[in-house]
Amino acid sequence: MQKKSSRARRSPPYRRTAAPALRLPRNWVPLGFSCLFAGALGTTAGAQEALQSALSFDAIRQTQANAPTESPPGQPHLGPVQLTLGAVSGVSFNNNINLSQNDTQSDTILNAGLNLGAVWPATQQSQLNFSTLLGYDYYLYHPVNNYVNIAPGSVLNWNFLLDEWTLTLYDQFSYTRSVSTVASVSNTTGIPLLDNTIGLRAQWQPEHWQVQLGYSYNNNISDAAAYDYLTSASDYLFAQGAWRFANATQLGLEASTSITQYTQKIQPNNTSYSLGPYLQWQLTKAISNSLRGGWTYYSFDATPGQRASTLSSYYFGLDLTHQLTEFVSQTLSAQRSVSAGINSGSAYNEQLTVNYGVNWSATPWLHLGLNLSYEKGQQPANQFSFNNLEHYDRYGISPAISYQITKKLSGSLSYSFWDKNSNINGNSYKQDTLNLQLQYAF
Numbered sequence: 001m002q003k004k005s006s007r008a009r010r011s012p013p014y015r016r017t018a019a020p021a022l023r024l025p026r027n028w029v030p031l032g033f034s035c036l037f038a039g040a041l042g043t044t045a046g047a048q049e050a051l052q053s054a055l056s057f058d059a060i061r062q063t064q065a066n067a068p069t070e071s072p073p074g075q076p077h078l079g080p081v082q083l084t085l086g087a088v089s090g091v092s093f094n095n096n097i098n099l100s101q102n103d104t105q106s107d108t109i110l111n112a113g114l115n116l117g118a119v120w121p122a123t124q125q126s127q128l129n130f131s132t133l134l135g136y137d138y139y140l141y142h143p144v145n146n147y148v149n150i151a152p153g154s155v156l157n158w159n160f161l162l163d164e165w166t167l168t169l170y171d172q173f174s175y176t177r178s179v180s181t182v183a184s185v186s187n188t189t190g191i192p193l194l195d196n197t198i199g200l201r202a203q204w205q206p207e208h209w210q211v212q213l214g215y216s217y218n219n220n221i222s223d224a225a226a227y228d229y230l231t232s233a234s235d236y237l238f239a240q241g242a243w244r245f246a247n248a249t250q251l252g253l254e255a256s257t258s259i260t261q262y263t264q265k266i267q268p269n270n271t272s273y274s275l276g277p278y279l280q281w282q283l284t285k286a287i288s289n290s291l292r293g294g295w296t297y298y299s300f301d302a303t304p305g306q307r308a309s310t311l312s313s314y315y316f317g318l319d320l321t322h323q324l325t326e327f328v329s330q331t332l333s334a335q336r337s338v339s340a341g342i343n344s345g346s347a348y349n350e351q352l353t354v355n356y357g358v359n360w361s362a363t364p365w366l367h368l369g370l371n372l373s374y375e376k377g378q379q380p381a382n383q384f385s386f387n388n389l390e391h392y393d394r395y396g397i398s399p400a401i402s403y404q405i406t407k408k409l410s411g412s413l414s415y416s417f418w419d420k421n422s423n424i425n426g427n428s429y430k431q432d433t434l435n436l437q438l439q440y441a442f
Contacts, residue, residue, distance in 0.1 A: 048274040048296050048315055048338060050236035050256035053197060054214060057172060060131075060155050076442060084117030088135065090437035097142065098189045099179065099420075101428045105189070110138045113149065115439075125161040132173075145189050150175040152195075168201040183375040183394040183420065184342055184349050186427040191342070193230065194221045210250060214238040229266040229344055235259045240278075248282035254292070260340060268300040268308075268347050270340060274315060286323040292316065296338045300347050311348055313338045327361040341379055351377030365404040372397055381424055392422040412437045 076083040092109040113135025120128040132154035139145045150173065157170035177190030185191065199216030218234040235258065242252025255275045262269060276294015283289065293316030302308040320332045335353045342349065357371040373396035381390040400414035418431045 048256055048258070048272060049234060049260070049340065050238050050258040050272070051254065051274050052337070052339075053216060053218065053236050054238040054256065057155070057170065057201075060153055060172070061157070061168070081118055081120045084115065084131070085442040086115035087440045087442070088113045088115060088133070088437065090435060092436075093434045094431070096429060096431040097139070097145070099186050099429050099431060101186070101426050104429075105142060107142050107145075108140045110140065111135055126159060128156075128158045130156045142189070145177075147177050147190070147192060148175065152176065164204055164206050166203040166205075168203075170199055170201070172197045180418065180431065180433070182342065183351065183392065184377060184379055186420065186422065186429060191227050191230070192222055192224050193227070194223065195219070197236075199236070208244050210242045210244055210252070212238070212240040229262065229264045230342065231264070232260050232262045232267070234261075242278075246282065248288065249280060251277070251279050253277050265303050266345055267341065268303050268306065270298055270300045270347070272296065272298045276315070287321070289318070289320040291318050298338070298348060305345065306347070309347070311338070313350060328358070330356070330358045332356050343379065345382055346380045349377060349379040351375060367402045369400045370398070390422060390424045390427065392420060392427065394418060394420040408441045410439050412439075
């Protein structure tokens with residue numbers, strides 16, 4: 001691949017992290033550049049926290065990079081700042097909101113929210129991006145579960161281009177209590193978590209090489225007393241080096257480490273490491289994939305119910321995207337992850353997740369989709385023994401249909417079914433959810 005001759009053509013930075021000078025007191029949730037703090041299960045449910053944190057930000061930044069560079073006529077703006085504003089409203093019918101085997105609760109959930117976004121090309125070498133979805137979920141029959149939702153993927157990042165370097169200063173945040181996407185959890189309607197990650201990412205692209213370095217500081221806080229044991233602070237370090245064979249093809253090595261401390265002595269403080277190769281390969285114009293894998297290691301401190309211990313394991317990830325025709329596309333992903341545990345006293349979770357999705361644009365206004373999921377995992381069943389394990393598997397199916405009603409108004413109807421089986425009595429369940437959504441773009 002030829003070296004890019006124009007800074008303006010260079011893609012924005014590759015990853016996120018925070019410089020040591022920005023480090024804040026460990027028991028304080030940094031508001032960061034967003035002046036917002038929030039949380040999600042994503043940070044506690046990811047593989048090798050530092051690596052997964054880096055990859056999640058990469059996905060957001062790639063979405064921003066692929067966005068149209070010129071706003072359509074009539075798009076809201078404040079001077080040079082391009083604005084995105086949308087409204088979302090919907091209703092969900094859920095026959096097992098508490099993921100229970102024996103005492104299921106059903107409910108109708110109303111939700112409404114706003115999509116907010118801003119892009120400011122501050123200079124020819126820097127750009128500020130902001131995006132978030134703010135919403136509120138209202139339970140008709142169990143209002144104790146009502147909550148404000150700040151969607152995972154909300155981020156504020158500032159990109160700087162400096163010759164062959166790209167620097168990204170960012171703050172990624174969320175607040176959610178949804179647990180339907182977390183297979184290791186049963187018998188709860190939600191785990192409220194505020195999550196904030198502030199960081200700095202540096203990317204260097206000399207000739208065919210690409211090098212990335214990052215540091216980030218993460219806070220998780222639960223505002224429910226029952227889940228305060230998950231309140232924690234973590235330091236993430238991430239490094240990646242690769243040889244770029246072409247614009248979308250590279251082979252390299254990546255390493256990460258994380259240090260996590262909890263405010264309570266229920267979950268064990270831990271240090272983790274991961275190291276392995278990765279490949280991003282554009283096979284054809286219609287087929288692309290990414291492959292990564294390697295070794296991961298956890299060292300857990302002692303808690304009142306458990307002595308100090310270690311875990312040596314492995315991770316891998318495969319993501320394959322295929323544009324079958326102009327109107328039909330499919331994706332396949334397989335991930336084996338190791339992460340810190342979510343259930344009280346459970347130090348870790350190992351899980352294999354396989355997802356397949358197919359999407360069909362039947363007309364310019366009508367889109368159909370289908371997602372299939374399989375998850376299989378294990379975790380310590382209680383805080384007193386690493387040898388007493390819960391083994392579980394879960395199957396899911398989710399068809400969906402969306403329709404562009406007008407130029408600015410669209411609607412979608414989706415259904416999801418989950419079936420979890422566990423060797424622990426009471427942890428198995430089935431759940432059906434029907435969801436209707438309307439979206440309006442101003």
